[in-house]
Amino acid sequence: MNNRLINWFRYASPQTFYPLAGKMIPWFWALTAVFGIAGLYIGFFAAPTDAQQGEGYRIIFIHVPASWMSMFIYLVMAFWAALGLGFNTRLSGMMASALAPTGALMAFLSLWTGALWGKPMWGTWWVWDARLTSELILFFLYLGFIALQSAIDEPRRADKAGAVLALVGVINIPIIYFSVKWWNTLHQGASVSLTRSPSMAQAMLWGMLLMALAFWMYSIAVALARVRAIILERERHAGWVEELREVRQ
Amino acid sequence: MAETNILTALGGIVRRDLLLAARRKSDVLTTLFFFVIVVSLFPLGIGPEMDMLRKIAPGVLWVAALLATMLSLNRLFAADYADGALEQMALSAVPLGVLVTGKVIAHWLLSGLPLTLLAPVLGLQFDLAPASLAVLVVALAIGTPVLSLIGAIGAALTLGVRGGGVLVSLLVLPLYVPVLIFGAGAVEADITGLGAAAHLSLLAAFLALAAFFGPWATTVALRIALE
Amino acid sequence: MKWNSLGEFLAMGGYAFYVWGSFGACAALMIVEPILVRLRRKNALQELKREIAASAENNET
Numbered sequence: 001m002n003n004r005l006i007n008w009f010r011y012a013s014p015q016t017f018y019p020l021a022g023k024m025i026p027w028f029w030a031l032t033a034v035f036g037i038a039g040l041y042i043g044f045f046a047a048p049t050d051a052q053q054g055e056g057y058r059i060i061f062i063h064v065p066a067s068w069m070s071m072f073i074y075l076v077m078a079f080w081a082a083l084g085l086g087f088n089t090r091l092s093g094m095m096a097s098a099l100a101p102t103g104a105l106m107a108f109l110s111l112w113t114g115a116l117w118g119k120p121m122w123g124t125w126w127v128w129d130a131r132l133t134s135e136l137i138l139f140f141l142y143l144g145f146i147a148l149q150s151a152i153d154e155p156r157r158a159d160k161a162g163a164v165l166a167l168v169g170v171i172n173i174p175i176i177y178f179s180v181k182w183w184n185t186l187h188q189g190a191s192v193s194l195t196r197s198p199s200m201a202q203a204m205l206w207g208m209l210l211m212a213l214a215f216w217m218y219s220i221a222v223a224l225a226r227v228r229a230i231i232l233e234r235e236r237h238a239g240w241v242e243e244l245r246e247v248r249q
Numbered sequence: 250m251a252e253t254n255i256l257t258a259l260g261g262i263v264r265r266d267l268l269l270a271a272r273r274k275s276d277v278l279t280t281l282f283f284f285v286i287v288v289s290l291f292p293l294g295i296g297p298e299m300d301m302l303r304k305i306a307p308g309v310l311w312v313a314a315l316l317a318t319m320l321s322l323n324r325l326f327a328a329d330y331a332d333g334a335l336e337q338m339a340l341s342a343v344p345l346g347v348l349v350t351g352k353v354i355a356h357w358l359l360s361g362l363p364l365t366l367l368a369p370v371l372g373l374q375f376d377l378a379p380a381s382l383a384v385l386v387v388a389l390a391i392g393t394p395v396l397s398l399i400g401a402i403g404a405a406l407t408l409g410v411r412g413g414g415v416l417v418s419l420l421v422l423p424l425y426v427p428v429l430i431f432g433a434g435a436v437e438a439d440i441t442g443l444g445a446a447a448h449l450s451l452l453a454a455f456l457a458l459a460a461f462f463g464p465w466a467t468t469v470a471l472r473i474a475l476e
Numbered sequence: 477m478k479w480n481s482l483g484e485f486l487a488m489g490g491y492a493f494y495v496w497g498s499f500g501a502c503a504a505l506m507i508v509e510p511i512l513v514r515l516r517r518k519n520a521l522q523e524l525k526r527e528i529a530a531s532a533e534n535n536e537t
Contacts, residue, residue: 055489059498113498140423160473179427232520
């Protein structure tokens, strides 16, 4: 069966993944720059001024991508966590812990830009809007994951405990989102939403998509760089690490 | 045959935990006192206007219940982990999931149930109507087992970990959000005359979900801690 | 080009603080995070080199 399968598992070992990740990182940085520059150009120069929100709406070009990435990274993290629990591969746990800080950063950015958008549009820095509130809880989930992993000294146990937490979190996220939404509609929260798609101009949509791609590539590049650092920390007693060029120098 | 075995094991572990707790009554009482004090502090901080108090009562009572449950979480497994009893349980013929379920039931009987019974008395301080008090009791009766079930996962994950007590709150409190929303929402809906049925049935759905996944996730977490 | 001058671009139609506050925070974090990762990697490498040097010394003596 299993030529293909074996191939995949070959890359699941830190030893083969370390150089592969090293080769991929520059490409992802390049893609980040390309998409980022294109997205910023469209966002600032091609996209028209919004009729209601003036130039202030340009915040969505980072707010929306950051929110998307914060959710997407949690899903990817949970995927690696499940893989690590199921197949007992070392790399999966490292991937999950490499992704968590970047996910937390995205969640933070989403909150920060949401507040800066809310002040001129709603008149307050913070609104208990369903999306902002669930984003805040997602941020807490990331912090919990990072705190749990850093509190456990033994890496294998940290990986597995983190994996259980990530999976419990991923089951809970939709429940949390719908509870918060329900709660919000009952309490007559602000009904303005950040992405009023009907009135969105074509250029705005493109700018947002390009920025989302840039954020995505950035996340991959940083996570790969971090996973390489984690591999160096954890595998330092393995023979292959001592043979690395950067260690030999 | 096998079923009765599991049921006796379940009953045994519940009885054992209750007996152990009966020897250290102060643990249970501390949780209850905490609940009472936190709830009583709110009027002092906010002011005695009854209209305001009636409005915040559901939220205050539920948040206090959440925090009180949190406080009692670390006694769920910590003592058995420290003296090695947990390891023996994991090795015994009875599935670990059954033991976990038993311990969670015992935990609820010692924290959730007393909180539920005490809540209407505290609700009187906030001038809640009798009907709302009844809804509060029902909501707590359905909701607090969910708190114990989810909390058990956090307690198992932080077993023997540095700063476990504070860590558990960071892990578990965000997961309590849906229970808080619908638990407090049920009482609020009753006060405003909307009817609490929808909230209560959603709480029951959470309970079913948590009863299904909770012990399983806790078992996995315990095995990781015991490795 | 929709902006007539640099000043107009920077003013963002009166939303300068909010727009540049958002983009600035985003840029700052996305510069700081890779630097932190790089530092982490450097530390790990140094640690490794020190360990290797220590074990080599042990072997000689």
